Amino acid sequence: MNIYNVSEKAGVSIATVSRVLNGNTNVSDKTRKKVLDVIEEFGYTPNVFARGLGLNTMKTIGIMCTDSSDLYLANAVYYTERALRNHGYDSILCCTGNSLEYKKKSLSLLLSKRVDAIIITGSKFLETKASDNTYLIEAAKEVPLVLINGYLDAPNIYCTLCDDFNAINEVTSRLIEQGRRNILYLYTSTSYSGLQKKDGYLHALSKHNIPVNSEYIYECPKNIYDAKELLSSLYEQGLRFDAVVTSDDALAAGALKFSLANKLNVPGDISIVGYNNSILATCSEPELTSIDTKVEALCISAVNTLMQVFDNTNAPKRTTISAEIIYRNTMIK
Amino acid sequence: MNIYNVSEKAGVSIATVSRVLNGNTNVSDKTRKKVLDVIEEFGYTPNVFARGLGLNTMKTIGIMCTDSSDLYLANAVYYTERALRNHGYDSILCCTGNSLEYKKKSLSLLLSKRVDAIIITGSKFLETKASDNTYLIEAAKEVPLVLINGYLDAPNIYCTLCDDFNAINEVTSRLIEQGRRNILYLYTSTSYSGLQKKDGYLHALSKHNIPVNSEYIYECPKNIYDAKELLSSLYEQGLRFDAVVTSDDALAAGALKFSLANKLNVPGDISIVGYNNSILATCSEPELTSIDTKVEALCISAVNTLMQVFDNTNAPKRTTISAEIIYRNTMIK
Numbered sequence: 319m320n321i322y323n324v325s326e327k328a329g330v331s332i333a334t335v336s337r338v339l340n341g342n343t344n345v346s347d348k349t350r351k352k353v354l355d356v357i358e359e360f361g362y363t364p365n366v367f368a369r370g371l372g373l374n375t376m377k378t379i380g381i382m383c384t385d386s387s388d389l390y391l392a393n394a395v396y397y398t399e400r401a402l403r404n405h406g407y408d409s410i411l412c413c414t415g416n417s418l419e420y421k422k423k424s425l426s427l428l429l430s431k432r433v434d435a436i437i438i439t440g441s442k443f444l445e446t447k448a449s450d451n452t453y454l455i456e457a458a459k460e461v462p463l464v465l466i467n468g469y470l471d472a473p474n475i476y477c478t479l480c481d482d483f484n485a486i487n488e489v490t491s492r493l494i495e496q497g498r499r500n501i502l503y504l505y506t507s508t509s510y511s512g513l514q515k516k517d518g519y520l521h522a523l524s525k526h527n528i529p530v531n532s533e534y535i536y537e538c539p540k541n542i543y544d545a546k547e548l549l550s551s552l553y554e555q556g557l558r559f560d561a562v563v564t565s566d567d568a569l570a571a572g573a574l575k576f577s578l579a580n581k582l583n584v585p586g587d588i589s590i591v592g593y594n595n596s597i598l599a600t601c602s603e604p605e606l607t608s609i610d611t612k613v614e615a616l617c618i619s620a621v622n623t624l625m626q627v628f629d630n631t632n633a634p635k636r637t638t639i640s641a642e643i644i645y646r647n648t649m650i651k
Numbered sequence: 652m653n654i655y656n657v658s659e660k661a662g663v664s665i666a667t668v669s670r671v672l673n674g675n676t677n678v679s680d681k682t683r684k685k686v687l688d689v690i691e692e693f694g695y696t697p698n699v700f701a702r703g704l705g706l707n708t709m710k711t712i713g714i715m716c717t718d719s720s721d722l723y724l725a726n727a728v729y730y731t732e733r734a735l736r737n738h739g740y741d742s743i744l745c746c747t748g749n750s751l752e753y754k755k756k757s758l759s760l761l762l763s764k765r766v767d768a769i770i771i772t773g774s775k776f777l778e779t780k781a782s783d784n785t786y787l788i789e790a791a792k793e794v795p796l797v798l799i800n801g802y803l804d805a806p807n808i809y810c811t812l813c814d815d816f817n818a819i820n821e822v823t824s825r826l827i828e829q830g831r832r833n834i835l836y837l838y839t840s841t842s843y844s845g846l847q848k849k850d851g852y853l854h855a856l857s858k859h860n861i862p863v864n865s866e867y868i869y870e871c872p873k874n875i876y877d878a879k880e881l882l883s884s885l886y887e888q889g890l891r892f893d894a895v896v897t898s899d900d901a902l903a904a905g906a907l908k909f910s911l912a913n914k915l916n917v918p919g920d921i922s923i924v925g926y927n928n929s930i931l932a933t934c935s936e937p938e939l940t941s942i943d944t945k946v947e948a949l950c951i952s953a954v955n956t957l958m959q960v961f962d963n964t965n966a967p968k969r970t971t972i973s974a975e976i977i978y979r980n981t982m983i984k
Binding site for chain 2: 542543597601
């Protein structure tokens with residue numbers, strides 16, 4: 319039972335149901351009664367609207383992530399949870415893994431726990447096949463969904479994104495302006511955000527009339543050793559490169575280990591750029607130039623959007639926050 | 652309403668209530684009826700025992716951690732969640748921060764979500780003041796609690812621990828046997844596990860008749876830069892040391908950066924030992940010798956214990972798993 323069923327059963331528009339639930343006076347007494355009767359009959363008191371009816375909600379938000387041990391997602395969960403707490407909301411987290419079946423199951427679990435809304439961290443929830451995202455669109459009929467670094471255009475879904483496209487576009491362009499021509503691109507995933515990053519790399523090349531060469535683009539597990547091994551094997555095969563742009567600090571840390579093992583000067587012979595500005599960037603020696611994806615700002619913005627949804631102000635459907643290049647020692651400014 | 656109240660109200664022992672709930676035939680019909688009447692009157696169907704009564708449970712376990720962005724806890728949450736899923740259990744996580752008030756609130760939140768049990772990761776939940784742990788003992792009257800790397804002796808609380816004492820004792824002893832005499836000890840916390848580690852260091856010194864010098868023992872925030880700064884300032888003040896044993900890889904990574912900045916040869920002039928064998932150990936250059944605290948084994952063992960509690964087999968109250976020294980390049984074997 320959701321707002322759509324109430325609207326259908328009462329024979330009024332969704333907007334009218336919403337107006338009734340929010341105590342808006344611009345509804346006739348007769349219509350109001352009709353809507354409230356349906357709601358009573360079905361016991362429909364979704365938490366989102368309960369506030370408008372003066373009912374208590376649990377003030378609990380569900381958070382979903384695919385992998386809580388991932389450095390980026392661990393921070394996203396941490397900042398989201400803190401921002402919610404600052405607004406007086408508790409949160410419960412479900413780690414889903416990457417299987418679609420378990421993602422669906424986790425979402426049902428959270429709904430069964432009567433959460434007021436669900437915040438989805440990371441873009442791994444958006445499947446490449448559009449029909450596989452139906453479960454998110456269906457869930458959004460029950461509670462608002464807020465996507466952090468994912469994008470899906472559907473009612474009651476709100477997205478907050480980092481401008482990954484421009485971040486990689488900018489740093490790759492800067493490398494080209496510095497005279498680098500053989501720029502390797504390593505990425506970990508073809509998620510929404512992964513594709514944005516890759517597009518940023520391709521765009522920078524084409525903007526500077528550098529032909530795209532598929533021999534310079536590789537997918538790699540998010541792992542220091544795998545990245546080191548991949549580059550070593552490419553290097554042994556004779557491939558030469560003067561820069562490595564990555565979609566994650568772990569790959570950049572691996573590229574750095576490859577360079578040290580092969581006595582390549584960083585950043586003299588080879589520039590290396592990380593992504594996410596994680597603890598790996600400062601732990602590496604020399605420290606990695608990396609992209610600060612503003613995960614804290616992203617999470618605060620997502621929670622603020624959710625509060626606007628709860629307050630029935632006109633919440634933005636899509637918010638984009640710019641990343642920032644943090645220059646350290648593996649690429650000069 | 653919990654099993655203790657049922658026992659009191661029905662005028663029978665807790666063991667008898669448990670026998671009734673678990674369908675044990677060794678109870679008279681009269682006693683059985685008395686217990687079931689009380690249970691019906693109060694609507695008492697705790698999930699743990701619901702299985703014995705043939706009722707459905709939510710098959711959901713609560714997980715608590717203080718900080719999901721901590722490298723160690725992020726892994727503990729990940730492995731615990733996966734082990735639970737392998738047993739067909741869902742999990743919901745609460746991140747509590749370090750305030751006692753919010754720890755209590757999070758625990759109530761999980762209980763209100765009707766979880767079957769609560770797994771508590773990390774020893775930051777055990778307060779130094781014993782009376783501050785009452786909330787855990789009270790919660791254990793409602794559902795079983797399993798502590799990962801914490802210890803509290805109370806009914807219905809089960810603990811799975813890493814042998815932190817022996818890990819630090821062993822590595823410090825090895826350093827002494829290698830001729831190191833001025834061994835600095837850096838630690839991040841005075842939690843249960845933090846105190847075990849420190850005791851291991853002190854024990855190794857006293858075993859080898861080396862006097863304990865408080866000038867060689869420092870608390871430090873869990874942060875690469877803070878550790879580097881602390882050592883630099885001690886070094887400037889004239890303190891000399893030939894080994895640094897730490898309670899966390901972040902401190903060891905900082906010690907390594909201090910050594911490189913001061914052109915000290917590692918491990919020739921100075922040995923460095925990390926703890927937790929995190930991604931920082933392999934990201935560092937040279938890679939850190941570190942203590943593998945077997946977090947995966949710990950989490951699997953904790954979940955197995957919980958399954959034994961559910962099955963009413965004689966679950967161990969305390970399980971200890973040995974750590975392992977992983978020798979890399981900052982301390983020779």
